[in-house]
Amino acid sequence: MLVEQQVLEYDMYLFHQGNLRHSYQLLGAHVDKQDGKNGVRFVLWAPNAVQVSVVGMFNDWNGNKHPMEKINDNGLWYVFIPDLESGTIYKYEILTRHGHLVLKADPYAFSSELRPNTASVVYPLDQYTWKDKEWMERRSKVNFYESPISIYELHLGSWKNIREEEYYTYRDYADMVIPYVKELGYTHIELLPLTEHPYDRSWGYQATGYYSVTSRYGSPDDFRYFVDQCHQNGIGIILDWVPGHFCKDAHGLRRFDGEALYEYENPSKAEKSMWGTLSFDFSRNEVQSFLISNAIYWLKEYHLDGLRVDAVASMLYLDYCKESGEWEPNEFGGRENLEAVSFIKKLNESIFEEIPDVLMMAEESTSWPLVSAPTYIGGLGFNYKWNMGWMNDMLRYMEMDPIHRKYHHKLITFSLFYAFSENFVLPISHDEVVHGKKSLLNKMPGDYWQKFANLRVFLGYMFTHPGKKLLFMGTEFAQFDEWKDLEDLDWELFDFDSHVQTSNYVKQLHQFYKDSPALWELDHKQDGFEWIDANNYEQSIISFIRNSRSSTDQLVIVCNFTPVVYHQYKVGVPKAGTYKEIFSSDAKHFGGSGQTNGMQLESISTPWHSQDQHIEITVPPLAISVLKRTSLPKEERLHEK
Template identity: 55%
Template sequence: MIQTAPYGLSMSDLYLFNEGSAYHSYRFMGAHRLQLNGVYGVRFAVWAPNAAEVHIVGSFNDWNGGIHAMERIGTTGIWASFIADIGEGETYKYEITTRSGERLLKADPYAFLAERRPLTASVITDLNGFPWRDEGWVNSKEGRSAYTNPLLVYEVHAGSWKTKGKEVFLTYDELAAELVPYAAEMGYTHIELMPLAEHPFDQSWGYQITGFYAPSSRFGRPKQLMHFVDCCHERGIGVILDWVPGHFCRDNHGLRLFDGMPIFEGPDEKLADKPLWGTLAFDFSKNEVVSFLISNAVYWMEMYHIDGLRVDAVASMINLHMDKPREQYTWNKLGGTDNLDALRFLKRLNETVFHYYPDTLMLAEDSSAWPAVTSPTYLGGLGFNFKWNMGWMNDILRYMSHDPADRPQYHHLITFSLLYAFSENYVLPLSHDEVVHGKRSLLNKMPGTYEEKFAQLRLFYGYWMTHPGKKLLFMGGEWGQFDEWKDAESLDWMLLDYDLHGKMKAYVQTLNTLYVSEPSLWERDSDATAFQWIDVHNARQSIISFIRYGKKSFSIVVANFSRTGYASYRVGVPETGIYRTIMNSNEERFGGYETQHSLKFVSENVAWHGYNQSISLHLPPLSFQLLSYDLGDTH
């Protein structure tokens, strides 16, 4: 029998919350419209274990803290109350009297909606009743392995993909009408949205949060976001949410010193402070914090049908010294620098999410060398199913920034990643972080003339798309945004009126479509035996070639990173038969100078690169070619 607490709360739920196992705590914490003892109203519940008093203030009582007191529920640290005859749209905060007598006005940590910034009150909102139409999408995911299917992600900042004026953002509905068909047309399998949880400062990009359960009201209301996700699913596009469980912002109405004491953050300022970001770290040793955060992950999947989470700043979570000056160093109980509580939290997070949603995506944004990030927890791993490959990203962008004449001495930067490419399940990210703060856009990182920049970006994208690992590209990269990302402005859509930018978009669209349709590029992504170098050592000419094997087909990649072209460049091949060029970055329709769209090559009995057979290609400078061979196709 479930023991009932006051106001219809379950003592079992509150016990699990204190134990760190209430993984659906949003169902009873916060503000909920319900009927209690025959009366309709709103029940409020908030965790404030050190408070002397808690009152509810809001639009329904003229913000008068003397009217609606909350009751402490035993020793749970939770305060609750019921207010009759109020409902959706009312604004509120908790007025917390601390032990020292100070009065704090705090937004609800579990609020489902917040006022549009700069206002900071919480808004009573009912999330139930949205008419979801994505049953077919949900069913299609069941048992579908993410490892052996294409994953091509379009990373989007909702506040700057398109705007209607300064700080006039597209709504979730408008994004559904414009962004969703655009992403579908471009061939992406998923859209990844940078953090949408409510945040006060636009330029934090959503990474400094006050309302973890509230989709930002900048873009509309919660059911409008549900509509956006539903539209994505109708078009066969999954939705990944950038999720920030490592830290929170210091704004007074948020989680900092919530009841006058550090309850969401730890009591040790050196451990809690994130000086580089001006934020505070969650205290993962507290059970209630674990309940709050794991519930938040489950919440986005249950209430918004989110298909996966990109977990931000994992390296900063698990390393006590990362991004901190020496005077703020702390050590764990074993004398090491690992945050043992954070490691336990991440394992528990992934175990819980996959328990409820086994077909979801959990992607670690992790720059550390921590082993087995994408291995199951029962094998000692952290339990994610994918990890961003930051090493590959840093190496290849460094390589591409060098003038082609200098690249022979940096050849290792394009080959080293294959020494560890199968140690984790990787995503190859070309994200927002690489095109801000003076880093220049991807196009503008490329050296050389205007035309060479485009040729090299096409070459780079071809190499990226055929390298083992799933893919992610930040918005604007698909047409060669020339300026770095301006977070307060719309992307430079007018560039599509210029010939080479329009052709770059066509190239990326074609490359995306080819990737999704070519199983050899994703079917055995995690299988080291499905990759084979043809020629890895040709530093002198800055040319690499390799094979990607699928279950029933294989593809050959030839990439020339030099300014020297070859009328006849011989490449060893593993099978006798016909090889077809299915992608050539130098085609005229993409901005190059070749008009031939497809070529066939019959293998010759000329031993080359360790193979008995070879083909001879026309290999333009700064170019990428992809050739297909279907097993058994000999004519």
């Protein structure tokens, strides 16, 4: 007992220092046994409370029956209630300094009632038996920087549902989603936030239960089953995680014990009026323990393979989406939130010390430097940064009528000036296909055929451009309507040839991507990319080389962003020999016009595009062609004979 008491005191010390990385094991509700009696142990942090009780149906919601004891001067409260068990519904009744009684859900609850109910649910973490040992061992040996990564962004409830606001379970989705994503060829699924949230249409981005997987789709163990099945089928799982803000619902974190506790006291720092939410107080040690533990909780307890951290820019900048007079500069007169910067670095350092083989991806929309660089050289410490600049430029370009594209040619080439300054993910996420922005297909100009051709060339350029890939669900079969978050995807489009052909195109594009080391092995190094011709704005054609460590894997890529066909088009190539077109988005089985290069192409020993050799090809309309050297030049072959 003395040892246990010392461990408890040390954990409490670390919690108040901001260094308890597993604070969910100390705080919250835990099935336990004390003095020979089974029950539940409750620990809560509420330093400003006058009195705290645990209430629920088990005591008729009567705060007089199970008061908690304050066990230290920093506001930790404790009670053990015998005879309670897993499944118990509870809340904390808190008497504030102002004499008000408030009912709060447990910030550390592992499960919550189904909305609109808001109570917490006792749920043990040790009931599930994992079967993904092979995946976890293999993951620890993978160098993902030099591996293919293609992410399917998924919102479970609107992928497929029974009816509006009535969903399948995590286990049902495992049976439906995993075979589908596996057949498409994605390496990972990224789930929109699954932390418990009161309002469906926040999509999980405004949470109340940071440790509760949403009960909309079942229990915590049901979600574990989903992750486990993904791993057994070779698919990684990334969760969208939101440490930047939380919602103001009365049962949540806002003024938890009657005072600003999890949020800043200063309204200019606390309020995020753009979303109607509150920012966490990143300077507070206990909040750091809460958030860092939360990230580690999802990664360890649910075997997740990574977190995509939402809205990082809103954390980094004090003036994010605020007008003059709505924010206060930092101590040096700048607009950086120095506390948030320190927290983010500490977060990533803690995670990689605990779980070094996971992904930490930042949705960071500004030019903040070294987002994906290690903290020891001044970086924020993420593995990856979303390339929002590439996304904005490319979507702006693709929405133009091709006749105007030559005047905006730099939109498709500018990204290569900075492509290797960070480890980038190229994202086409849910944010780009909702709220009147139209679906990716419907952004494309032209007639029916041209829309699909534009989509194919866009995806082809995306998959051959340096950086890992992310596409939102529905893009893979060219959904016409933008994302409807209360309905499921338009699966009936599979009755139409163009959508089936697009789905087949995405499958084969993935297979080609994974089979081509030149498209990922040197993804984050300048050596992996070389322009052949970046300047043909008149015809809106670009050509470039992708390299791997092996010269035999080298690819020559030509993209035409107009509906014009060009015959005998000269393309500079780096080496003499015979070239073969190994992938074309204009193939008829993808719905293209069939202007492909079926013949072998012998290089011509005349310099072109600053290359020693060139070939002459047919450049198909609104399409990408990928060529590869398949043999030595004729004279070298004859000499060898």
